[in-house]
Amino acid sequence: MATTAGTTTASTDLRQRLGGFLRAHRERLSPGDVGLPHTSRRRTSGLRREEVAALSGVSVAWYTWLEQGRVDTSRQVLDAVARALRLDDAAHRHALALAGFAPVAADRTASYDPDLRAMLDSWPDSPALLLGPALDILAWNRAYAAVWPDPADLPEERRNLLLLLVGDERHQRVLPDWEPVAVELYRHLRTRADRSPEDESFRRLTGRLDAARPDLAAWWACRSVGDFAPRTVELTPEGAHTPRTYGMTLLLTPRPQDTSILVQTPHAAPGPR
CATH class of the missing domain: 3.30.450.180 (Beta-Lactamase)
Structure with a gap:
């Protein structure tokens, strides 16, 4: 696995695992979870791919390929996808690890009086x-x-x-x-x-x-x-x-x-x- 210019080249297996991980989290979300209106015509559970793509600032085609394990990603874009999918810290670190990036360290700096x-x-x-x-x-x-x-x-x-x-x-x-x-x-x-x-x-x-x-x-x-x-x-x-x-x-x-x-x-x- 190589890392160049902020983008990793992950193995096919890891790309597919990342895609499945993101898809599972997309399917858990409802439009209301991300501030989108709910429509009665929705035929699938969770968010649509185009909705996640729009929230992440990427094209629908590219996000589709990401879920299918066909493309590598930059850390900046994956961070944007994580925010769109409302991933918590543990899930965000796991997604980064699957993409080949060093996971974000858990924030252990607790503020106290x-x-x-x-x-x-x-x-x-x-x-x-x-x-x-x-x-x-x-x-x-x-x-x-x-x-x-x-x-x-x-x-x-x-x-x-x-x-x-x-x-x-x-x-x-x-x-x-x-x-x-x-x-x-x-x-x-x-x-x-x-x-x-x-x-x-x-x-x-x-x-x-x-x-x-x-x-x-x-x-x-x-x-x-x-x-x-x-x-x-x-x-x-x-x-x-x-x-x-x-x-x-x-x-x-x-x-x-x-x-x-x-x-x-x-x-x-x-x-x-």
Whole structure:
């Protein structure tokens, strides 16, 4: 597969798969979905090819050939087709991959109120994380990096609390009794996912969890939901041998941010008797 002047030369198989992918999405849309009037004379479901072509700024013949897998495309034109078909981020990346382009990286730059980061930094002794709706790690304080593996040392795509708890040995050494926490976090995640069915990040995370720990398939298939309850946990900071007791609480921030803060407050050591 070659890429020249912004256009790829894909294999016949990939061109046909791309065409079938675009056709399936075209057939799912109604005229009203894209702001077009509905007429009673429509004999096929979904949008017509000429409608997608007009919305994309290409000729009907060329768009027809694209669906038939007969032509290569530029990234600019495929982006326009993706917008016309209302593809979400995951579908857009998949279309680009089929066309031979490097997929668009998922936008992991989440905006959040800087006061939330300031709140984390105001807790010098309490490890704390700022989490996105799908439990992606957005920010952390120094106390967290002193106890847990520093998220700064991880690639951004791995900075997900649930993925790290179920699949990373360093995190499991800090929290040996990690399973109850992970189960409760997943139940919390399912609650949020059901409230935002249009958010693809939840579905993507479940797929990543299933790939990372297929032995926990019963967890990922479970539809149980619930709020994360405060608990007491034993954490053994990295490089230490003696566990310490912490209270772990998940604080929810108000919409539209829809983030949460996981804070671990150290319990005072018992005094001498």
